Amino acid sequence: MIWESSAADLASRATHRSSRWRGPVARTPRHLFVPAWWEAEGDRWELRDPVNEDQWYPAAYADRSLVTRVGALHADQAKPDDHPTGRPTSSATLPSLVVRMFQHARIDDGDQLLDVGTGSGYGTALAAHRLGADAVTSIDVDPYLTDAARDRLAMVGLHPTVEAVDGTGPLPAKFGQFDRIVATVAVRTVPPSWLTGLRTGGRLVTTIAGTSLIITAEKRADGAAVGRVEWDRAGFMHARRGDNYPAGASGLLAAAHEIDGEEITTGPYPVVDVANAWDLDSMLGVIAPGIEHAYRDEGYRRIAVMAHADGSWARATSGGGQMPTVHQGGPRRLWNILDDIRAHWLEHGELPARGARVLITPEGETRLARGKWRAVL
Structure with a gap:
C-alpha cells in the first residue's frame, strides 16, 4: 500500500478540487x-499501535480525529x-476541519502564520506546504509534542519554527507579529498576547471553549479586534496551562445518577x-x-x-412519552437554565450565539451581540 494514493484520496474527501489546500493534503x-x-x-481506552500499513493507513487517512494523548499518557x-x-x-x-480553520483565516501568499496547538504536527505540515516553512510558527504547551512534531516535520523536509509555549500567556518577543493566528485549541477568552502578536x-480564528462556536476577528488600529461568530461549527479541546486538565465535576456527575434532589419538578420539555x-450546548456553554x-x-x-x-x-x-422528572441540587438549578434556553429557542426560532457580532478588547475580553442579546465572556 502506497501512502501517496491514500493521501490523494483523503485530499479528494477533505478539500474542493480547486482548493489551494488540496495539494498540501495530498503531499503530507x-x-x-x-x-x-x-x-x-x-x-476504557485501548492503544492502537499498528504494525503494518493495512492496520495503519485506513485510520491515518480517514477524515477523522485520532486521540493521541489521554490524561498525561501519549x-x-x-x-x-x-x-x-x-x-x-x-x-x-480531522483534516477537513484543519483545512476549514485555515480557510476561515483567509490566508494569502506571503502571510506569516501562528499555529496555536501543534498537537501531532499534521496541521503545521499543511500550513508549511501552503505558505513555506519560514512563514509558519507553531506552539504547544506540551514540550514532548513540539519535540516530536519537529522531528516528524523534518522527516518530510519541513522546518517551520515549532516551540513549547503556553499559548494562553505571553508570546516570545522574538516571534514578532503575525498576519494570521489560527488556534486549534479552544479558549474561554482570547489571550491578550494573541492581539499583541x-x-x-x-485575522484571528479560534473557538470558544465549551462550545462549537468559531470566532473570526480582524485587528483594528486601536488594538481591539472585531468580527463574528461563524455559521460553521467546530469542537476542540480546551487550551491547558499544565500537564492535564483540572479534575472538574466527574465525581459529582457520577453521583448525580442516583441521589435525590433538593428540588424535584416535572420539566416542560x-x-x-x-x-x-450542538447549538443548544453552545448557548449553554456561553451562559x-x-x-x-x-x-x-x-x-x-x-x-x-x-x-x-x-x-x-x-x-x-423520562419514559413512556411522559415529560421528565427533574432532580436538582447545589447552588444553581442547571436544568432550569437549560429550559430557559429551550424556551427562547421556541419563542424566537433560533438561538442568538451563532452569527453574533464579536468585539475582543485589547485585554482579551470577548463580547458577543446579536439583536438585543448580549453576552460577555
Missing part, C-alpha cells in the same frame, strides 16, 4: 504524524496493556442529549460554562445528567 504523509493513537472501547509512549483514565488531552484533528488588519445538540454532561437512552427510558464543579447538578428522567 499523515501516518508519520500519528504513529499510535487511543480509541475508546466501552469504559499513545506513542504507551505499552499495549496501558489503559489511561481521564479526558483526551491531545489529538490529530497580531498585526493591524491581521423532553429529555435531550445536550452534548450532541453557564463548565457544565459536564452524561446521557443514556435505554429505549423505554432516557436519562440526562448535568454537573458543575461549583456543586450544582441535575438529573432528568
Whole structure:
C-alpha cells in the first residue's frame, strides 16, 4: 500500500478540487504524524499501535480525529496493556476541519502564520506546504509534542519554527507579529498576547471553549479586534496551562445518577442529549460554562445528567412519552437554565450565539451581540 494514493484520496474527501489546500493534503504523509493513537472501547481506552500499513493507513487517512494523548499518557509512549483514565488531552484533528480553520483565516501568499496547538504536527505540515516553512510558527504547551512534531516535520523536509509555549500567556518577543493566528485549541477568552502578536488588519480564528462556536476577528488600529461568530461549527479541546486538565465535576456527575434532589419538578420539555445538540450546548456553554454532561437512552427510558464543579447538578428522567422528572441540587438549578434556553429557542426560532457580532478588547475580553442579546465572556 502506497501512502501517496491514500493521501490523494483523503485530499479528494477533505478539500474542493480547486482548493489551494488540496495539494498540501495530498503531499503530507499523515501516518508519520500519528504513529499510535487511543480509541475508546466501552469504559476504557485501548492503544492502537499498528504494525503494518493495512492496520495503519485506513485510520491515518480517514477524515477523522485520532486521540493521541489521554490524561498525561501519549499513545506513542504507551505499552499495549496501558489503559489511561481521564479526558483526551491531545489529538490529530480531522483534516477537513484543519483545512476549514485555515480557510476561515483567509490566508494569502506571503502571510506569516501562528499555529496555536501543534498537537501531532499534521496541521503545521499543511500550513508549511501552503505558505513555506519560514512563514509558519507553531506552539504547544506540551514540550514532548513540539519535540516530536519537529522531528516528524523534518522527516518530510519541513522546518517551520515549532516551540513549547503556553499559548494562553505571553508570546516570545522574538516571534514578532503575525498576519494570521489560527488556534486549534479552544479558549474561554482570547489571550491578550494573541492581539499583541497580531498585526493591524491581521485575522484571528479560534473557538470558544465549551462550545462549537468559531470566532473570526480582524485587528483594528486601536488594538481591539472585531468580527463574528461563524455559521460553521467546530469542537476542540480546551487550551491547558499544565500537564492535564483540572479534575472538574466527574465525581459529582457520577453521583448525580442516583441521589435525590433538593428540588424535584416535572420539566416542560423532553429529555435531550445536550452534548450532541450542538447549538443548544453552545448557548449553554456561553451562559453557564463548565457544565459536564452524561446521557443514556435505554429505549423505554432516557436519562440526562448535568454537573458543575461549583456543586450544582441535575438529573432528568423520562419514559413512556411522559415529560421528565427533574432532580436538582447545589447552588444553581442547571436544568432550569437549560429550559430557559429551550424556551427562547421556541419563542424566537433560533438561538442568538451563532452569527453574533464579536468585539475582543485589547485585554482579551470577548463580547458577543446579536439583536438585543448580549453576552460577555
